[in-house]
Amino acid sequence: MIEINNLVVQIEDNRILNGLNLKVADGEVAAIMGPNGSGKSTLSYVIAGRQDYEVLDGEILLDGRNLLEMEPDQRAAAGVFLAFQYPLEIPGVGTMTFLKAALNAQRRARGEPELTTPELIKRVNAAGAKLEINRDFLKRALNVGFSGGEKKRMEILQMALLEPKFCILDETDSGLDIDALRIVSEGVNALRSADRSFLVITHYQRLLNHIVPDTVHVMADGRIVKTGGKELALELEKNGYADYRQPAAASAEAA
Amino acid sequence: MAAQVSVIRTAAETGLSELFDRLKGGLPGDVAVREQALSGFRERGLPHRRVEEFKYFDLRALMREAAPPAGRPGPTELALAFNQASAFADVPAARLTFVNGHLAGELSEISALPAGIEAISLADALASGDPRLAELGAVATAATNPVYQLNTAFLRDGAVIRIPAGLAPAQPLALRFVNTGASAFSTASRVLVLVEEGASVTVLESHEGPDGIGYQPNGVVEFVVGDRAQVKHVRLNAEGSDALALSTLTVKLGAEASFDTLNTVTGSQSARHQVFLMFAGENSRAAVDGVTLLKGSQHADSTLVVDHAVPHCTSRETFKTILDGDAKGVFQGKIIVRPHAQKTDGGMKSDTLLLSDGASMNNKPELEIFADDVVCGHGATCGALDEDLLFYLRSRGLPAREAESLLLQAFVGPPLEALENDAVRDGLVARVEGWLANRA
Numbered sequence: 001m002i003e004i005n006n007l008v009v010q011i012e013d014n015r016i017l018n019g020l021n022l023k024v025a026d027g028e029v030a031a032i033m034g035p036n037g038s039g040k041s042t043l044s045y046v047i048a049g050r051q052d053y054e055v056l057d058g059e060i061l062l063d064g065r066n067l068l069e070m071e072p073d074q075r076a077a078a079g080v081f082l083a084f085q086y087p088l089e090i091p092g093v094g095t096m097t098f099l100k101a102a103l104n105a106q107r108r109a110r111g112e113p114e115l116t117t118p119e120l121i122k123r124v125n126a127a128g129a130k131l132e133i134n135r136d137f138l139k140r141a142l143n144v145g146f147s148g149g150e151k152k153r154m155e156i157l158q159m160a161l162l163e164p165k166f167c168i169l170d171e172t173d174s175g176l177d178i179d180a181l182r183i184v185s186e187g188v189n190a191l192r193s194a195d196r197s198f199l200v201i202t203h204y205q206r207l208l209n210h211i212v213p214d215t216v217h218v219m220a221d222g223r224i225v226k227t228g229g230k231e232l233a234l235e236l237e238k239n240g241y242a243d244y245r246q247p248a249a250a251s252a253e254a255a
Numbered sequence: 256m257a258a259q260v261s262v263i264r265t266a267a268e269t270g271l272s273e274l275f276d277r278l279k280g281g282l283p284g285d286v287a288v289r290e291q292a293l294s295g296f297r298e299r300g301l302p303h304r305r306v307e308e309f310k311y312f313d314l315r316a317l318m319r320e321a322a323p324p325a326g327r328p329g330p331t332e333l334a335l336a337f338n339q340a341s342a343f344a345d346v347p348a349a350r351l352t353f354v355n356g357h358l359a360g361e362l363s364e365i366s367a368l369p370a371g372i373e374a375i376s377l378a379d380a381l382a383s384g385d386p387r388l389a390e391l392g393a394v395a396t397a398a399t400n401p402v403y404q405l406n407t408a409f410l411r412d413g414a415v416i417r418i419p420a421g422l423a424p425a426q427p428l429a430l431r432f433v434n435t436g437a438s439a440f441s442t443a444s445r446v447l448v449l450v451e452e453g454a455s456v457t458v459l460e461s462h463e464g465p466d467g468i469g470y471q472p473n474g475v476v477e478f479v480v481g482d483r484a485q486v487k488h489v490r491l492n493a494e495g496s497d498a499l500a501l502s503t504l505t506v507k508l509g510a511e512a513s514f515d516t517l518n519t520v521t522g523s524q525s526a527r528h529q530v531f532l533m534f535a536g537e538n539s540r541a542a543v544d545g546v547t548l549l550k551g552s553q554h555a556d557s558t559l560v561v562d563h564a565v566p567h568c569t570s571r572e573t574f575k576t577i578l579d580g581d582a583k584g585v586f587q588g589k590i591i592v593r594p595h596a597q598k599t600d601g602g603m604k605s606d607t608l609l610l611s612d613g614a615s616m617n618n619k620p621e622l623e624i625f626a627d628d629v630v631c632g633h634g635a636t637c638g639a640l641d642e643d644l645l646f647y648l649r650s651r652g653l654p655a656r657e658a659e660s661l662l663l664q665a666f667v668g669p670p671l672e673a674l675e676n677d678a679v680r681d682g683l684v685a686r687v688e689g690w691l692a693n694r695a
């Protein structure tokens with residue numbers, strides 16, 4: 001269970017999250033929708049532990065442990081996983097080398113035995129096949145020369161291998177064609193389980209046809225302004241975000 | 256009345272002059288050659304920061320005293336040296352071992368050298384006036400270099416090695432320089448490697464020595480590479496913590512020949528490695544690479560001059576430097592393209608990662624182009640590790656140091672990955688990993 005209370009975050013004197021509250025129960029798939037610039041990526045980065053942000057107030061609890069007091073790698077070992085909106089290319093670091101380092105670092109942190117290379121290869125190949133990832137990609141440097149869709153699939157592959165407790169998907173649908181969207185969604189759906197929760201961030205309702213959420217939250221101006229069931233996504237698709245804009249911005253637009 | 260210019264000499268400068276005068280009678284070979292080499296030093300002293308090429312490596316300030324030359328090693332030194340030598344130990348190779356600059360026949364496998372390869376000690380060659388010594392000093396840009404000249408003046412031993420035409424030994428030839436001593440000493444060694452037409456050889460060169468002793472090695476390796484010959488040269492500076500290590504590599508390259516050299520530096524307090532490479536025949540290629548890993552107050556200088564004296568040759572220089580602590584790095588690279596050296600293709604790149612606020616790098620790439628139909632470029636970068644990449648790795652569970660190590664290994668990867676000999680590459684990669692593991 002993840003619980004975010006009164007989260008206030010700024011970057012370079014710009015307030016981005018303004019007292020955000022959110023709960024995601026074990027096994028729940030929560031969607032966050034909101035206009036561009038409303039702070040969705042900021043929220044995902046702050047949960048994962050990126051350093052550029054200044055947290056002025058609030059707490060983020062994963063099963064009662066305050067993530068804000070932990071290093072990014074400790075959060076990962078505790079079960080946080082962020083599928084990046086823009087996965088990074090890492091020249092010179094082989095995909096397999098990276099996967100092995102990540103898996104074994106988490107296993108070490110949890111006091112579990114490290115995986116051998118053959119065991120790792122077996123797992124990567126099995127997970128890769130489900131996501132229809134070309135095996136040649138696993139021989140290349142991480143994400144280098146991958147298309148947008150291939151990078152997103154690689155993110156889901158990492159998620160499948162790392163078996164996190166709390167998965168954040170930041171606009172995983174952006175840049176995906178319909179086939180890739182189906183493959184990625186199936187990959188995510190296969191990971192749904194009673195003790196794993198998801199925060200699916202998206203600008204469009206389309207993804208939520210494939211990954212059907214339990215709850216939908218609307219984010220605007222750095223806080224959750226409305227919460228509902230999956231039908232809320234359809235409503236947003238029809239009416240847009242205009243109703244949720246800052247009053248000042250909305251009236252300025254009306255004028 | 257003529258103005259009297261009184262030059263103030265440092266203790267090291269006075270010491271070097273006195274040493275030479277005392278030693279010269281007993282040094283092998285033609286003393287006039289040595290006197291001639293020392294004349295620049297007699298006039299100007301040690302090169303200092305107001306001498307352009309030594310702006311970032313002030314030898315006058317760095318060499319506080321002229322350390323006494325190490326004598327020919329006795330059984331104790333040989334045994335010690337043998338136990339200390341670990342560089343390229345896992346690489347199957349034919350080895351020539353030099354202890355304090357002297358060829359140690361006892362520790363070498365001269366008799367076990369692949370059939371056809373000849374090797375004799377340089378002291379013997381000098382004493383007997385071996386005609387092959389006429390090949391020394393083949394690269395003009397090196398001849399006037401003060402570090403090279405000091406080596407010429409004080410030269411004690413080394414080797415002359417000949418790889419006959421067409422020979423392609425299966426195993427590398429390893430030149431293993433091991434230094435040993437309980438107080439400061441200096442060495443002056445030179446190895447001449449004649450790689451004849453169509454021969455193909457890998458030459459490893461390692462330098463090791465004791466920590467905590469301010470010793471001063473000055474080593475020169477000269478390659479004369481025949482037409483269609485191919486040489487791969489991999490050098491490792493793993494000198495002791497207080498060494499002031501001076502070294503020079505000269506290469507004269509024939510036509511349709513190929514020369515690859517990589518210098519890896521983790522050792523020494525202060526190190527300067529100079530490369531003078533000259534294309535003397537058309538349609539040849541060369542790669543001059545460097546991987547330098549420094550910490551604490553270490554200081555390392557890579558200086559190179561690539562002289563395109565003939566048309567249709569290609570040169571690539573790739574230098575990777577990682578600086579931690581208060582370490583100082585220097586890269587001075589010059590590509591000269593002579594007036595008739597058309598169709599030259601030259602590219603030089605120096606990249607540096609600074610791991611701390613105290614570390615600093617001086618990059619000085621230069622192109623001197625006198626021909627009009629050439630493609631030449633250079634670039635230098637200097638910065639910290641990418642925070643976004645670090646965050647990405649850490650978000651996957653890698654602790655900070657492990658994430659950094661992965662990125663640092665990737666950074667120095669290209670010149671190491673280019674090594675074709677698996678054992679050599681793995682050995683150097685393991686050294687890099689060891690260096691990274693010791694950072695913490």
Ligand SMILES: Nc1ncnc2c1ncn2[C@@H]1O[C@H](COP(=O)(O)OP(=O)(O)O)[C@@H](O)[C@H]1O
Binds near residue numbers: 037040043
């Ligand atoms: N590194 C940054 N520096 C300054 N402003 C930033 C930075 N990152 C995001 N912002 C600002 O924060 C706001 C929220 O951005 P973001 O979290 O990316 O929104 P979303 O993901 O909902 O589109 C935007 O106004 C954006 O310009």
Ligand SMILES: [Mg+2]
Binds near residue numbers: 042170
């Ligand atoms: Mg975003």
